[in-house]
Amino acid sequence: MFSKACEYGIKAAIYIATQSYEGNRVTPKAIALEIDSPKAFTAKILQALVKHDIVFSVKGAYGGFEIPKEKIGRIKLSQIVNAIDGDTIYKGCGLGLNQCNENHPCPVHDKFKRVREELKYMLENTSLEELALNIKSGLSFLKV
Amino acid sequence: MFSKACEYGIKAAIYIATQSYEGNRVTPKAIALEIDSPKAFTAKILQALVKHDIVFSVKGAYGGFEIPKEKIGRIKLSQIVNAIDGDTIYKGCGLGLNQCNENHPCPVHDKFKRVREELKYMLENTSLEELALNIKSGLSFLKV
C-alpha cells in the first residue's frame, strides 16, 4: 500500500510526537531503534519531513528532531503520506491509465472509487496526535 | 496500490476475456498493443496467470491465450491480484509490522480496517465478466 519509506516516515513522526510531548528531542539513532528501521535511510526520510515542515530539526550538540506540541494535533496522516509518496495513492488510476475519470474510466474506476475515498477520508481525518496518544498509552505499537 | 505487473495482469485478463467471448485466442503482441504494456513483460505475467489456472494457453501455430467462456463469470479480481501480488494488500499490516492484530495493533490498524475490508470485498466481488462486458460495450477503457 505505502512504500517502505512512507511506513518509516509515519512511524518516525509518531515517535517524535510522543517524545515531543515530553519535551525531548530525538536522534535518528533513537528513532530507528524505536521503530525498527534502518538508521541512515530513516535519516533521509526525516529530511523530507523537515522540508515539508512536518517535523523540525535542531542541529549541533543536544540537537535532534521534534514537533512543537501545538502542531501535533494539526498534522494529518495525509500530509506525511503526501510528503513521501505523493498523492498517487488516492489520485492516480488503479490500473495506471494516464487518463482515467468519469468520462473515460478504467475498468475498475467505479469499483475503486469507494476504496479510494475511504482511504482519502481516513488519511485526511487522522491526526498525528491521536496516533501518538495511543502509542503513549500502550494501545498500539510501533514495532514487532 | 498494485504493482505494474498486477495492473498489466488485470488488463490482460480483461482483454483476453473480451476476445474469448468472440471465440478468439490472442497473442502477447496483441495484448500488449491493446493494453499498452511492454510485450515481453506482459508475456511473463501471462505465464503466472496460466500457472494459476486463470488464463489458458495453447502453444504452436494458431495458438495463444484464452479463457473458456463459462469460466469468465467465476473469475474474481481477487484471484488475479493474488496470483501476481499475493495477499499482502489486504492481509499485511499497513505500516509493515510483522505482527499486527487486535491484541497488538500498529498505530493505524483500526483506521485501516475499513479501507482494507472495503478493498477486499471489492476484489472478491468483482468478476472478470462484468469488467469485460463493460469494455465490450465501450463503458470503460483499457488504455490512454
Place this chain on the structure above:
DNA sequence: ATCAATTAAGACAAAAATATCCTAATTGAT
C-alpha cells in the same frame, strides 16, 4: 577557541521491480 554531538547532503551500494532478449519446445498447416 575547541570539542563533541548532531543534522544535511551527496555519493555510493544492494536489492527488488520492471523490462528485454534469446533459445527451446510445441503444434497446425502444407
Place this chain on the structure above:
DNA sequence: ATCAATTAGGATATTTTTGTCTTAATTGAT
C-alpha cells in the same frame, strides 16, 4: 517431413527503491 507461428523459460539489462557511508556544516558546552 517441413515450416512458420506460437508459448515457455531462462539469462540478461535497466530502472527504481531501499539502504549505507563519508564529509561538511552547525551548535551547545566547556
